[in-house]
Amino acid sequence: MQQKPTRARILDAAHDLMLTIGLARATTKEIAKAAGCSEAALYKHFASKEELFVAVLQERLPRLGPLLRRLAEDPGERSVADNLAEIARLACDFYAQSFPIAASLYAETKLKRRHEDSMQEMGTGPHVPIEALDAYLRTERDAGRIDPGTDTFAAASLLLGACAQRAFAYDSTVGKQPPHPVDEFAAALARTLLAGVSR
Numbered sequence: 001m002q003q004k005p006t007r008a009r010i011l012d013a014a015h016d017l018m019l020t021i022g023l024a025r026a027t028t029k030e031i032a033k034a035a036g037c038s039e040a041a042l043y044k045h046f047a048s049k050e051e052l053f054v055a056v057l058q059e060r061l062p063r064l065g066p067l068l069r070r071l072a073e074d075p076g077e078r079s080v081a082d083n084l085a086e087i088a089r090l091a092c093d094f095y096a097q098s099f100p101i102a103a104s105l106y107a108e109t110k111l112k113r114r115h116e117d118s119m120q121e122m123g124t125g126p127h128v129p130i131e132a133l134d135a136y137l138r139t140e141r142d143a144g145r146i147d148p149g150t151d152t153f154a155a156a157s158l159l160l161g162a163c164a165q166r167a168f169a170y171d172s173t174v175g176k177q178p179p180h181p182v183d184e185f186a187a188a189l190a191r192t193l194l195a196g197v198s199r
Contacts, residue, residue: 007045009035014052015060019097022104023053024111050118056101062093068132072139080145084159084190087133091160092182094129095167130156137197150197159193 004012013034017026028049032039046052058065067090071083105112119125133156140146166185170178178185 003036006035006037006041009037010042010045010052011055011059015056018053018056018101023049023101023115024104024108028052048118050115051122053101053115054119054122054124057098061097062090064090064094064129065132068129068136072132072135075136075139075143075145080140081187081190081194083136083140084193085187087136088159088163088186088189089182091129091163092166092186095164099164099167130160133160144199146194146197147199155193155197159189162189 003009010031014026014031017031017034026049028042029039031052032042035042042052046055064087067087071087075083105115116125130153134153137146137150137152137155141148141150141152166178180188
């Protein structure tokens with residue numbers, strides 16, 4: 001059986017370690033060891049641990065960013081409610097998987113600051129999905145499919161904030177399951193938000 005390419009093995013190892021011990025404790029040395037390569041090989045593919053973290057989010061977790069960019073460019077023929085439900089479903093999955101990885105950052109102030117600085121340098125961070133959803137909602141507003149007075153940034157923040165809060169409130173370590181499956185939650189969230197922004 002052929003071994004995966006080094007970059008793919010590094011991403012798999014980083015994803016596994018970040019999920020199990022958190023971003024703060026997953027060192028590049030441990031990630032390289034788990035990937036079966038040297039730390040020098042890891043740095044040939046990723047300039048920093050933060051760059052590796054972003055790659056894990058973009059390549060190993062549900063792909064929220066591409067969906068939002070596609071919808072902002074062309075909302076398609078589906079209803080706004082269907083588009084919002086799809087966004088909410090994917091966002092719930094994304095936050096549920098990314099929350100355990102990133103949560104350890106909040107325990108170490110210096111690490112969190114360094115991480116935020118790196119994210120800013122790379123032009124990414126938790127604000128990016130909000131801005132992308134805002135762009136999609138502006139497209140819908142401009143097309144006349146939602147109320148012209150809609151504060152699209154506030155609406156984007158409400159939808160993604162609810163998805164992130166669901167991940168936080170019902171993280172598997174708490175031991176309590178959400179009262180509704182993600183598909184039901186996403187559809188209800190979309191309907192509720194749409195009720196506030198409909199024409």
